[in-house]
Amino acid sequence: MSDADVLTSEQIHEALDELLERRDPDATGTVLGAGSDDLEAGRRFLELLVEGGWMVPTWPARHGGRDADAAEAARIDAAMADYDVADLYPYGVGLNLVGPVLLDRGSPEQQERWLRPIADGSEVWCQMFSEPDAGSDLANAGMRAERDGDEWILNGSKVWTSRGAYARWGMCLARTDVGVAKHRGLTMFAVDMAAPGVEVRPLEQINGDKHFTEVFVSDVRVPDADRIGDLGAGWGLTVETLAHERATIGGRAFGGGDDEEVGLPSWLEAWSDAGLLDDPVARQRAMRAYAMHRVNQLTAARAAANATGDAPGPEGSGAKLRSVAAFKARAYLGKDLSGAAGMLSDVDGHLEFLTAPSMSIRGGTDEVQRNIVGERVLGLPGEPRVDKDVPFADLKKSR
Numbered sequence: 001m002s003d004a005d006v007l008t009s010e011q012i013h014e015a016l017d018e019l020l021e022r023r024d025p026d027a028t029g030t031v032l033g034a035g036s037d038d039l040e041a042g043r044r045f046l047e048l049l050v051e052g053g054w055m056v057p058t059w060p061a062r063h064g065g066r067d068a069d070a071a072e073a074a075r076i077d078a079a080m081a082d083y084d085v086a087d088l089y090p091y092g093v094g095l096n097l098v099g100p101v102l103l104d105r106g107s108p109e110q111q112e113r114w115l116r117p118i119a120d121g122s123e124v125w126c127q128m129f130s131e132p133d134a135g136s137d138l139a140n141a142g143m144r145a146e147r148d149g150d151e152w153i154l155n156g157s158k159v160w161t162s163r164g165a166y167a168r169w170g171m172c173l174a175r176t177d178v179g180v181a182k183h184r185g186l187t188m189f190a191v192d193m194a195a196p197g198v199e200v201r202p203l204e205q206i207n208g209d210k211h212f213t214e215v216f217v218s219d220v221r222v223p224d225a226d227r228i229g230d231l232g233a234g235w236g237l238t239v240e241t242l243a244h245e246r247a248t249i250g251g252r253a254f255g256g257g258d259d260e261e262v263g264l265p266s267w268l269e270a271w272s273d274a275g276l277l278d279d280p281v282a283r284q285r286a287m288r289a290y291a292m293h294r295v296n297q298l299t300a301a302r303a304a305a306n307a308t309g310d311a312p313g314p315e316g317s318g319a320k321l322r323s324v325a326a327f328k329a330r331a332y333l334g335k336d337l338s339g340a341a342g343m344l345s346d347v348d349g350h351l352e353f354l355t356a357p358s359m360s361i362r363g364g365t366d367e368v369q370r371n372i373v374g375e376r377v378l379g380l381p382g383e384p385r386v387d388k389d390v391p392f393a394d395l396k397k398s399r
């Protein structure tokens, strides 16, 4: 791409004005698709943006991006905040996790086949990592993949699979070698969710989400061509995928109306207008929630301004912790402030209140993020890991 093709903020706004409506700066954003399970709005939005490569600007143009460098992508991202953007939660795994990993580690054929349908919203992906015995200790994943000629036969189960109800593909961590230590015998596959032997069972969440699932995999045949990355390289890909996930969750500053010129966020103004902040203790709690929100927002903006385009590292764990803490402070205070009316389910903030607990768990728990920050950012001594060098087959199992 020549310098002449690199767009200024003004030019980006001009181009986006042709495609999108400007956003009401005081509008409150949706919460990770909570309670809506709406696929259509996001699909229409992605279809609209894919020709210009606006949604995934750093991806190659032939895969639905526009070959932008990190600086131009940051300008596009910043500009996008001025527009009415559909809730892209259903497409999040494809756009934010699978896409970047495929660009880094996928074969040219895999990139050709999967990236464009991710960018234009025609194929949804889910993340099949967690299992009943492998959550925080994800390297304990026990789903087996055994080679049979040009195919692999997968057996096992996954749980907490968000978007499983409507995903076309699952990025699935499976064990290809039980004779080596747990981190080393894992490989990543793309599983066709419509393949014979894949059974998706719903797990309805407290906030009304119905896409959440457990997935049972019985003798499912996966072509070797759908193995992502090298044999035994699954743990490295998992770490990379999770870093993208944490950076994505952490990169969000939930809640609208908080641009420099706009002043207070809409939720704080609404509380103030309703007289809920007359009480000094409530006001103090509100300012604490606001301070957390603002620190998170400014830190996310600083990180975006310094983005190099490299894959995110352990700093994403700090971003996730800050973002989740800010979200929960606001959601819980909002419920407290609504008093007796808060017992009703149709009051403002109810969805956030019901979604808040899950934020400390999805994408890795707060405790696990703190371990990562402690060990990999601050250089503190690691936790004792007594099973690190024991072959998976010799590990004590709960079943």
Ligand SMILES: Cc1cc2nc3c(=O)[nH]c(=O)nc-3n(C[C@H](O)[C@H](O)[C@H](O)COP(=O)(O)OP(=O)(O)OC[C@H]3O[C@@H](n4cnc5c(N)ncnc54)[C@H](O)[C@@H]3O)c2cc1C
Pocket: 126, 127, 128, 129, 130, 131, 132, 134, 135, 136, 137, 159, 160, 161, 162, 163, 358, 361, 362, 363, 364, 365, 366, 367, 368, 371, 383
């Ligand atoms: C809403 C939601 C969506 C999700 N979506 C997906 C998805 O799409 N795909 C997917 O694969 N998974 C998904 N998950 C699963 C999620 O990643 C796991 O729930 C999470 O990693 C925790 O694992 P666990 O539930 O097995 O809890 P456990 O690992 O059993 O943890 C239980 C408790 O022990 C603590 N703990 C565990 N180990 C340590 C340690 N070393 N130090 C300190 N404390 C520790 C934990 O912090 C936690 O409080 C989702 C979860 C939720 C809630």
